[in-house]
Structure formats: structure tokens, C-alpha cells
Amino acid sequence: VQERGALGFERHYHVTDPFIRRLGLEAELQGHSGCVNCLEWNEKGDLLASGSDDQHTIVWDPLHHKKLLSMHTGHTANIFSVKFLPHSGDRILITGAADSKVHVHDLTVKETIHMFGDHTNRVKRIATAPMWPNTFWSAAEDGLIRQYDLRENSKRSEVLIDLTEYCGQLVEAKCLTVNPQDNNYLAVGASGPFVRLYDIRMIHNHRKSMKQSPSAGVHTFCDRQKPLPDGAAQYYVAGHLPVKLPDYNNRLRVLVATYVTFSPDGTELLVNMGGEQVYLFDLTYKQRPYTFLLPKKCHTSGEVQNGKTSTNGVSNGIHLHSNGFRLAEGRAHVSPQVELPPYLERLKQQANEAFACQLWTQAIQLYSKAVQKAPNNAMLYGNRAAAYMKRKWDGDHYDALRDCLKAISLNPCHLKAHFRLARCLFELKYVAEALECLDDFKGKFPEQAHSSACDALDRDINAALFSKSDNAEDKKGGGPIRLRATGRKDSISEDEMVLRERSYDYKFRYCGHCNTTTDIKEANFFGSNAQYIVSGSDDGSFFIWEKETTNLVRVLQGDESIVNCLQPHPSYCFLATSGIDPVVRLWNPRPESETLNGRVVVDMEGASQANQRRMNADPLEVMLLNMGYRITGLTSGGAGGSDDEDSSEGQVQCRPS
Secondary structure (H helix, E strand, C coil): CHHHHHHHHHHHHCCCHHHHHCEEEEEEEECCCCCEEEEEECCCCCCEEEEECCCEEEEEECCCCEEEEEEECCCCCCEEEEEECCCCCCCEEEEEECCCCEEEEECCCCEEEEEECCCCCCEEEEEECCCCCCEEEEEECCCEEEEEECCCCCCCEEEEEECHHHHCCCCCEEEEEECCCCCCEEEEEEEECCEEEEEHHHHHHHHHHHHHCCCCCCCCHHHHHCCCCCCCEEEECCCCHHHHHHHHHHCCCCCEEEEEEECCCCCEEEEEEECCCEEEEECCCCCCCCCCCCCCCCCCHHHHHCCCCCCCCHHHCEEEECCEEEECCCCCCCCCCCCCCHHHHHHHHHHHHHHHCCCHHHHHHHHHHHHHHCCCCHHHHHHHHHHHHHHCCCCHHHHHHHHHHHHHHHCCCCHHHHHHHHHHHHHCCCHHHHHHHHHHHHHHCHHHCCCHHHHHHHHHHHHHHHHHHCCHHHHCCCCCHHHCCCCCCCCCCHHHHHHHHCCECCCEEECCCCCCCCCCCCEEEECCCCCEEEEECCCCEEEEEECCCCCEEEEEECCCCCEEEEEECCCCCCEEEEECCCEEEEEEECCCCCCCCCCECCCHHHHHHHHHHHHCCCHHHHHHHHCCCCCHHHHCCCCCCCCCCCCCCCCCCCCCC
């Protein structure tokens, strides 16, 4: 019991803020001759396995910086994934590679004991689960999730999930992970913005019942339409991304989930979205996307009011009618705003000062700190929304929209939040809804109806509606434009459309890194209580955020080119990273006597802004930049070029309260 208590203490305190502030490079493990694409700790944390472009896997004793074993895996191309098989005494190691193969190795004899060649494209990730001994899963770019059972005499794999049945032949599975607390749940990341969560047991039970049914062997049309049982899949998506897809596609900006992982307690799902940001989804308190629009013919207002398709219910102060957004009816009573305690009032004033100096990120971080301490203060949400709208990084207008809705739900007469909501809808290309929202605003606040800000937004909306009428054909087709396929081979099935329409939104968003160049970039929880989020980046740094405030707290230079992998030790404040360099780097808190190492990126704001520009740059420019050319348009000017400039600067919108 004493030992268990000591371990609990260790895990609770092993990642605290002073430790993060002192995090520095402890050692470099040298032994590979190519990029190190994957890292994996064993359960005890005394072994670290790595896989590389050199087709070798190395097992290290990271605590003593020693190479214990190096073996050629038998793969003929880059290794992308390496996993210890649970309950094997760290004897069995599984690797997946770009040669489309999955190999199983016995480390005690340094031999490859099984080779699976069932995939037809690159294998990107392997997943294991303690509750499923001798079982593991793979995700590959042929769109398949396969399950392997090493107890079977045939040693074959079976297809667990075929994404091509849902999304057409071009879909690629990129990553997968099993919930550590309930091993029946498998999360899958693939091309596109949607992340999928599957119930493995439900899928297996469905397949068994299909085999046992009298009509087994007769494949009907219905069978093919329902490869998975109802309720076996749940989708998650950052609410603003589906509507951005056409714009991103036009600019050759690819959205793809490059890594998925669960929090240690299994209640949250973290996703590194290639081409975008890092998102955290709450699996317990789920919420629908705020801008979730359904085609008019699908639901009547009555159905919506009964709660079947409302975005987040009345708690947001908004109802989703069949024709879009409508604010809660009538002039609501002002809920009394509790005064902030003095220390939070000072924090708010500091944020307001940062805002006045146009230090948008600093203002957002200060408001976020205050929001964490006073989550029911409408003014803080309204002010943070204003800062998001000014900064205009990818996703900022959607976060601003969420903050406006929260502010309105706390104070239905929050004038600025009402107006900002209309502006956000317009910036997010929900033009008809923006008009409706603005009309509601004018009705609620008639004294503002002819303000310069109102008039300017009115003009913007009408101009957009006029230009949209030329493209009216885009709206036809029976499905919401945000969910429709774009190419002939992207044939989205009806089942897939329904699952996408039922997607849940994110809880937190983490900004600053860049993930456009590689499709194996990881993001992870750091600390057994998941106090921090870490992610690699295309600029050779890795980024550390506070989970609850989403504030960036540390940036460290982890590679000469790109940091792809970050695997925290299971029980200590100890982090292993790798990337393009042929080394594994180990990080831990350095002694206070040690001078600060040169790997700390002091200008975190500058690094974040540069990454925003990089994400919005022309792909050719990024390629040239990676080759060492300086592109003037990329290295100067404002960040986040994908969002339109605000064209109104009226008093109703701009200054924080």
C-alpha cells in the first residue's frame, strides 16, 4: 500500500510548472542512420524502442543512455510504428512500415517471427491494448484498420474497419489508438477533418450475429450498406473545419489527422490535425458543433425545438431552426454579473492593456487565465472573443463565436457579444445566418441599429449575398455543403453522411506549432493528470501548452528540421523526442545550478506567428523555405492569411469591456 501511495504521489507531482520551466536536453541517443519516425516506452518505463528510415529498430536503456539491442526488422522501407506487445514481458515487438508490411519480432533471439503482408499501402500506426493479449491493430493508407490475433494458427489478420466503404477509394487511415481505461474503444485518424471512435466489441458482436443468422453467406444490398452496426461509431470534428474544406482544397492545404491519443483516464481524445491545430475532445461532456447547419428540408422548426437537432440546446442562448441561427426569443433579463475578485480584476486589466497595445495573443492568454478562475463571467468571454477576432489565426473566428455564445448564455443582454456573434458568422461564411443574427441584434438593441459598425456589417453581408447568388448551384444536392464530397472517387456513403452530421465538437484548441510537412506528427498528454499538452512542429521545435487554459508555456528546439515524435515517460517528468535527425533526444528538468540551455525558444509569440504564416503559405513556398530559400511574402506581414480582414471598426465591436 505504501508503495502504491508513493507511486500516486510520484504521478501526481511529476509534471509541475517549475519542472516544465526547467525542462531541458539531458541526452542524445545515437545509433540510427536515418530519420527516427517512432518511439515507444514499455509499461515500466525502463525501455524505449525506436524505429527509423534505416529499417532498424533499437531498444534503449534511456535512464543510462545505453543501446541494449539493434536489429534489422526485415522491412524494405521506412518504419513508421513500433509497439511492445502487452503481457509479453517486453519480449515481443511489432513494427509497421512503408513497405505495407507488419512484422512481429522476438527480441530475446533478435528474430522476426511473423510477417503480415495483408495491407496494400503504407502502414502508418500499430495499436495494442492490455485487455486484448496477443491482439493488435494496424492503420494503413489503403483505408483499412486490420486486427491481428497471434494465437490463431493461421496467423492472419482480418479487416475490422474498411473506411473505403464509407469515404471512397482515396481515403487513407493514418493513426489509431485504444482507450487505456476501456480497451473496447478504438480511435482512428484518417484523411479529412473527422476523427472516428469505434466500439470494437460491438463490431465483433455484430459480425458474429451476422454469421449465425440463417441468411449467412447471402450478401444483400443492406448488408453492404451497413458494414458497422448502428451505434458502433461516433465522429468528432472541429466545428469550423468542414465548411473550410473547399477553401483549403483550393489552396492545396491538406487536412489529415496525424496522431490520436487518449488522456490517461480515458475521458479525453487529443488529435494533431495536419494542416491545422491540435484539438482536445471531451468524451464525457460532448457538444455539437456550434455552426452545425442542416438542409432546410430535413427538419421542421418543431423538431428542432424538441431538441433533436439543436446545436447545444438552449444553454447557448441560441436555437438552431431549420433555416439557421436564431437568438433566444424576447428581451431577456440581465443576469447580475458577479464582480471579479481584485486579483482577477487586475488580470482582466492587464489583458485589456495588452489588447490596447494590439498584443492579441497575450490578451487571449490573460483572458484565458481569468476564465479558468471565473468560468461564469460573461465579460471575460466577450473580451476574449474580441481578441480572437483581431488576431485572426486559423480557427480564431470560430473560438470567438463560441465565446460570444457563452457570454450571451451568461448575460443575454451582452450587447457586444451579440454583435460580435453576427460578425463571426459572417467571417465563417455563414452569411444568411449572419444576416438573421444581425436582424435579431437590431431588434434587441434598436439604439445600435444605425451605428457605423452595424451599417458596415450590413453592407458586407449584402455584398456577400449578392455574389453568392451567382453560385446558387453550390447549394443544391440535398446535403449540407459542409459535408459533401468534392471528387468522383470521394464517393461518400449515406451512412458516412449521417455519422458526419452527428459529429461532436472540440473542447480545447492549441495553437502555435505547424503541422503541414509530415503526416506522422504527434501530440501527447504530458503528466499523468494530463496537465500539459505537447506537440512536434515543422520548425524543428516542440510546443508545450497548459491543458486547461490552452496557454503556450514552453517552446524547445528539438530537431534541426522537424520534430515528429514526443513520447512522455509513463511515470516521470521525462520526455523522448525524435524527428528528421538520426537521434533520439531525452528531456527532463535540469538542475537549478545549470545555466539555461540554448534550446529554449524565448520568443514563443514570434515562433507561433511564423508557424501561422507557414501553414497559410503556398506549398511551393514552404518547399523552397525548407530547402533554405528566403521567401519575402512568407517571412513578413501579418499571420493567419486565411481569414478575411474585418471591414468594420465600430464602437460596438472593438474595445474590450
